[in-house]
Structure formats: C-alpha cells, structure tokens
Amino acid sequence: MLELDNITVRFGGLTAVDNVSLRAGSDDVLGLVGPNGAGKTTLFNAISGLVRPAGGAIRFGGTNVVRAPMFRRARLGIGRTFQIPQPLHGLTVRENLVVAQRFGAAGWTGTVDERRIAEVLEFTGLADKAERDAATGLALTELKALEVAKALATNPRLLLLDEVLAGLETAAKRRFMEMLKDLHARFGVGIVIIEHDIETIATLCRRVAVLNFGRLIADGTPDAVFRDPEVMRSYVGGGHG
C-alpha cells in the first residue's frame, strides 16, 4: 500500500532522511525507532505531505503522491497523529472530528459521516466528552485519544502514530496499547508507530524499522532487529540529538 523509494529529505546542509526505501501495508503494525534526531518524524512529514523530499518516490495504493498536498494524501487514506496533541482551539471534541473529516476523509463526498464519528468517539473512550472544549477540557490521555480519534475519523487505510504513548503513566499506557491493538483488528487499518520504548514496540509490533542519522539500518521482526549489533551500536553512539 505505502511504498517509499529512496526518499531523501534535506534541511540546508543536514540530511535528515537519507535514501530510505520502505513498505507498509494494512496488515502491518510497524514500529519506527531510532535515536533522537534520527529522522523518524521527518519521514512521517514526508509521507503525509508536510515536507517535500529532495528526491525519491512515495506511492500510496499505486498513486505517486510525492507532489500531492496533505489533504489529498489524507483523502487517499493516509492518517497521522502529531507528537504534541494539536486540538483545534474553541471547538468541542466532536467538532474536532468533523473538521478532520472535512479536511481529509477518505472518499470524502461532502457529507459528514456522523455514524463514523459516533463509532470513533465510542472506540476511543471520548463519547462522554464529545461536547467538551477540546483544548481546555481534556486530560493528557484524552488529548492523546483525541489525536487518534481525529485520524480515525477520516477512515484511513494507514495510520502514522507519532509517539502517542509518550508521557503516559504505566496504567494509561497499557490501556492505550490495548486500544491500538484493537484498532488494527477492528478497523483493518495498517499502523506505523514511532515510539522510544523498546519494550512497548516489542509488545505491539510484528515488524520494526530502525533509522539512524536518516538511514534505514534494519527492517525485520523485533527479535531479529533488537539483536542486530548495528542497531545496538546506534542506540549507544547514534543520533543527531
């Protein structure tokens, strides 16, 4: 479904993503890991249309989207969340999902899909908070759930999750992980998740890809990848950060 061929992203003299080729489909729960500054978020930005790669191709469902604007990629089925939750100020939780659909719902017909919104609110545990102000009325776990809900409301085929578990305490993290597992099964959506905690990745993901200094240095099962000497070295000595 998602095919990245030789993607490179530069910021001035810095190569943040270096010639990365990667595949992800609706069957995948793929962990994207690597030290601070390895290029993980930049790769998500390239896939979702926030930054333009200096070179390479991005195909989604066979369509080359490398020049397509963000909303068009979203409407093809690429959903994403942001590391820092970005609720729309002055709108309720429910209204945030409506805006998300208007922007990027896959197969957008001009009509808000109320049924989908109700289903997503229920699934993410936000149903009883639907009329709260999204920016001021939610706790951190709920803000993270809203990030996932906004993306899910657009009916994505592939969901890019950027550190959605970061900052949650242990019990909340465990509940959130259960939700992510259910999400994959129930909505039939592929997941690529950026996450620093290796144990979380090993629990959640069947496949792991590792970036270091922008380069893809491993792609395989968690077992194989976390035993790879180059991966271990990258965690000790790697990263721009």
Ligand SMILES: Nc1ncnc2c1ncn2[C@@H]1O[C@H](COP(=O)(O)OP(=O)(O)OP(=O)(O)O)[C@@H](O)[C@H]1O
């Ligand atoms: N807009 C930008 N302009 C200039 N440099 C940038 C920009 N965005 C990212 N970078 C740089 O690109 C490199 C990769 O950053 P990126 O945020 O993609 O890493 P990351 O793997 O997501 O890191 P972390 O795990 O800390 O979130 C870093 O050196 C970062 O400082």
